[in-house]
Amino acid sequence: MGIIDKAADVIISGGLVAFPTETVYGLGGDGLNPSASERIYAAKGRPSDNPLILHISDISQLEPLVKEIPENAVRLYEKFWPGPLTLIFKKSAVVPYETSGGLDTVAVRFPSNAVAQRLISASKTPIAAPSANTSGRPSPTRASHVAYDLDGKIDIILDGGACDFGLESTIVDVSEDIPCLLRPGAITLEMLRDVLGKVNVDKAVTDMLEGGELPKAPGMKYTHYSPNADVIIVRGERQKIVQKINELIADTDIRLKVGVIATEENKYSYKGCEVLVAGSIKEPEKIASNLFKMLRKCDHHGIDRVFAEGLPENEIGLAIMNRLKKAAGYHIIDA
Numbered sequence: 001m002g003i004i005d006k007a008a009d010v011i012i013s014g015g016l017v018a019f020p021t022e023t024v025y026g027l028g029g030d031g032l033n034p035s036a037s038e039r040i041y042a043a044k045g046r047p048s049d050n051p052l053i054l055h056i057s058d059i060s061q062l063e064p065l066v067k068e069i070p071e072n073a074v075r076l077y078e079k080f081w082p083g084p085l086t087l088i089f090k091k092s093a094v095v096p097y098e099t100s101g102g103l104d105t106v107a108v109r110f111p112s113n114a115v116a117q118r119l120i121s122a123s124k125t126p127i128a129a130p131s132a133n134t135s136g137r138p139s140p141t142r143a144s145h146v147a148y149d150l151d152g153k154i155d156i157i158l159d160g161g162a163c164d165f166g167l168e169s170t171i172v173d174v175s176e177d178i179p180c181l182l183r184p185g186a187i188t189l190e191m192l193r194d195v196l197g198k199v200n201v202d203k204a205v206t207d208m209l210e211g212g213e214l215p216k217a218p219g220m221k222y223t224h225y226s227p228n229a230d231v232i233i234v235r236g237e238r239q240k241i242v243q244k245i246n247e248l249i250a251d252t253d254i255r256l257k258v259g260v261i262a263t264e265e266n267k268y269s270y271k272g273c274e275v276l277v278a279g280s281i282k283e284p285e286k287i288a289s290n291l292f293k294m295l296r297k298c299d300h301h302g303i304d305r306v307f308a309e310g311l312p313e314n315e316i317g318l319a320i321m322n323r324l325k326k327a328a329g330y331h332i333i334d335a
């Protein structure tokens, strides 16, 4: 029996399998089995009011999971599935509340990664899968990241190498008349608006929420992606960012180990710190795919405080800055 069939047997019998997708690694269980969902929450240490995404490997699996398929959903999935896009629908009775975190809606995604597709097909059920990290930690983009967080708590890890995009899927709520972006990703706001025209953006995508405000994606309310180091974003004109970060480093207590998450272009500009190069400013997709690895590296290198160069918040930059802001707890300094 091949490893995929073995992993599918684990899913069918209620166990947990970590598997690669084109975004990040997922921690999968049978999405229609309430006790599998409960095991997922327990392994991640995740609050059970934070719903899971159901992963499918054929468009025919969508209809039974949802109450209706709005026209806007069809336009999006015809263009972007399989791929890094999750859609929120009103849920059908088939989806257990344990999977949907008690909500009347359900998140569905059709990943393009071949291992993910083969696992879902062989399991013959939609696979519920959050990112395969311990709750609050950066999402895993390598099998080794999954093992570091979850070894001993799950049954199998399928190693599919590094993930292509490295940031979690774009989430769009299509259950209401005007679609709403809940989490930015590789399918950018510009791409969504090209297809749909008007798309709202949930406040939690760009801004810190005030007391009493709730994000539409429950997971966006938790502190996230955080290494042990304090993360501070420095944004502004490119040259001013470098100058400001060097000033901030000079002002930092010398007992602290300082790091900078820098662009390739600026890697020789920082003094008295460890420089982690995320990629060239000309290739922001590369920066996106390296970001979580950089945040994890901060821990492995014992960094206490890390300054991250801010990026323009358009196209993939919106998703990069969204993850960085959450890692930084919205600690942003304007240069």
Ligand code: TXA
Pocket (backbone or CB within 6 Å): 021, 023, 024, 025, 026, 027, 050, 051, 052, 053, 086, 088, 100, 103, 105, 106, 107, 109, 129, 130, 131, 132, 167, 168, 169, 171, 182, 216, 217, 218, 219, 220
């Ligand atoms: O790329 C991805 O989406 C990865 C891979 C494994 O597919 N999965 C992932 O899952 O990022 P997770 O659980 O880490 O993030 C899912 C997000 C959470 O913020 C959750 O609150 C939100 O989706 N979500 C899930 N169901 C929802 C719903 N019915 N309504 C609103 N938000 C929902």
Ligand code: MG
Pocket (backbone or CB within 6 Å): 130, 131, 139
């Ligand atoms: Mg996650």
